[in-house]
Amino acid sequence: MEITVNAFIQTLMTRRGELWTALLQHLQLSLLALLIATIIAVPLAIWVQPHKKIANVLLQLTGILQTIPSLALLGLLIPFVGIGNLPAIIALVVYALLPIFQNTYVGLDEIDPSYEEAATAFGLSRLQKLVRVELPLAMPVIISGIRTATVLIIGTATLAALIGAGGLGTFILLGIDRNDPALTLLGALAAALLAILFSFGLQLLQKVRWRYSVMALGAILLGFGGVATYQAVVKPQEEVVIAGKLGSEPDILINMYKELITAKSPNTKVTLKPNFGQTSFLFNALKSNQIDIYPEFTGTVLESLTKPTKTQLKQAAAGDSYQIANDLLKKQQLTMLPPMQYNNTYAVVVTQKFAKQYQLKTISDLNKVTGQLHAGFDLEFIDRRDGYRGIKDVYGLQFQVKSLDASLRYQALTKGTVNITDGYTTDSQLRQYHLLALQDDRKLFPTYRGAPLMSQKFAKAHPTIVAQLKKLTNQITEKQMQEMNYEVNVLKEKPSTVAKKYLTQQGLLK
Incomplete structure (x- = not known):
């Protein structure tokens, strides 16, 4: 651009x-x-x-x-x-x-x-x-x-x-x-x-x-x-600090949290810290009480933040990911509120042109073109069990991989620097650049349902905040989330505006 x-x-x-x-x-x-x-x-x-x-x-x-x-x-x-x-x-x-x-x-x-x-x-x-x-x-x-x-x-x-x-x-x-x-x-x-x-x-x-x-x-x-x-x-005034990872989606979600909290408790000071970067930064900040809440996903909890057994992973793959994730978090004195509806799981993404040229519909189809693949993956995806490591184990695929920052991967794909990348199912770029997310036909990627993550101590001390945030339970479809990301990333609307508009339209905010 x-x-x-x-x-x-x-x-x-x-x-x-x-x-x-x-x-x-x-x-x-x-x-x-x-x-x-x-x-x-x-x-x-x-x-x-x-x-x-x-x-x-x-x-x-x-x-x-x-x-x-x-x-x-x-x-x-x-x-x-x-x-x-x-x-x-x-x-x-x-x-x-x-x-x-x-x-x-x-x-x-x-x-x-x-x-x-x-x-x-x-x-x-x-x-x-x-x-x-x-x-x-x-x-x-x-x-x-x-x-x-x-x-x-x-x-x-x-x-x-x-x-x-x-x-x-x-x-x-x-x-x-x-x-x-x-x-x-x-x-x-x-x-x-x-x-x-x-x-x-x-x-x-x-x-x-x-x-x-x-x-x-x-x-x-x-x-x-x-x-x-x-x-x-100087000791700052008591406040609720909500942080989010880098990206439009976390930015939208933390603004939703703020709107819901202040709607019920207008005198509560809510400070937002958007674009925090990697998961580990936020998780460590939460455990050290530097922040109070941040949006996390059930799949990330299971794959990166806890140590589930093989049995628990199988149960999660069968559809019980939230309960298992929350049970594991409780061992660290943390709690995850009930999740939203949409499943923002990982996706392996290619251009429509590349998919049509080699007749690609599923991740398994990539076995036909391993010699042609030049991947650009986010560093976190490269090292995850439900990322490139899992692709190698579950699909038997191995190809050239470059590490790319998450914010640059779609640019590299559309410019032809790479011809395959990782993404998320709600990414606005899938719509913006007319890209194709290949079907995960062997069910490698677990369910990624988002919800507010906080310490048990904070949840017990702030029941009103917990009740307000629970209003997002089973809300927001994948299509709605992708549309909101599109409004921020492409139409250049403010995340706060998009968040408030959704809450108002759904009757969650007067």
Whole structure:
């Protein structure tokens, strides 16, 4: 899909309020992380400057920390510190340590020894030499390191949106998921301009006297960092936090939850955290009480979140998936409310042209064309028992597979980069691109019926919320869900609007 100037300007005007909020979130995250990294790295470099061996060890250590993939680091932090700002800030500090520490150490280490000798001859103490001689001389190099760290942090902070910390990454992820290049470009341009602006500002600081540089830098960091610290430390007002995975469908569902809850309890503060990404992020966040509710599916519970026996899996395949899933969740002090009607199970998807060319109707038919298959599957699907692993075992199929982000797989299929992908039976793209979901003739994919997932403690403490959410039991058909996804992804309606319209039409909301 091409981006036109008009489309970009329209997106900018429509989303300017959200953009301003995301920009402030991005600034707070970035500058607080930069403040913490500077407070750690600069004094540490000053302390180790006379100790070469320790300095080399620390340089190696900070270098190793920076090689850890950012998404992996966020995933590792969630079980320990939950979701939101805290894990994002920790990850950003880790990435900022190396350039600040390295430049501070190098700046001090490369000072001409004659300056040190002159300072000693004048009888200056170690602290006086540091303040009057060493820091002024090293300050341009130190600020250069802070400048590098700032650009690195602003770019990496876009991933904070995956764990509910907000920022400009929200626009990028949403644009990719909705196949809206204007939205993606808006987030990317804003992040890039922010990085350029701060890089330019710090470059100017390198040319002024070091005291003014420190004062200006300190004012900026403390201003934004102080606000972020206050927000992180002060206990927030009690609220119900509802999160959703990346995609239009979870976004629609969490807006339905909010509408139902506030309809009965208008004074309840409901905070939505959409586009959270992978299942594991949400599940860990729920267990660590960072969120209260999120929409999950019975099949995902059985395949990824619990350890059912073979007997239980057979019973689930026969149609009793909800009860078994809920019984297994109770062992983890969690509960799943009764599910909705539609079955949003996995599907193996091809284009109509490819299916017609090779007369494909079922997954078994793929055995005729294994040599022609070039698959692009979501990473989670590749490793699931009810995904590619199951396809190999149940159907005896094996072919070339690339891992693709879920938001990119349909683009790759329609462009011919791959000729087979995974999807869900309610995906709007099936209608949008006239694709074919092959029949699962050997019943590999279990039933995936969606329902709110929460802790047993939360359910007992909020019976009114539970009663309201139970109104969705056996509601929403596959056709209705696919239509709602189409309205969001293709017609560009807001998930909140689509959710409220459905609830009103069905008499679930006045």
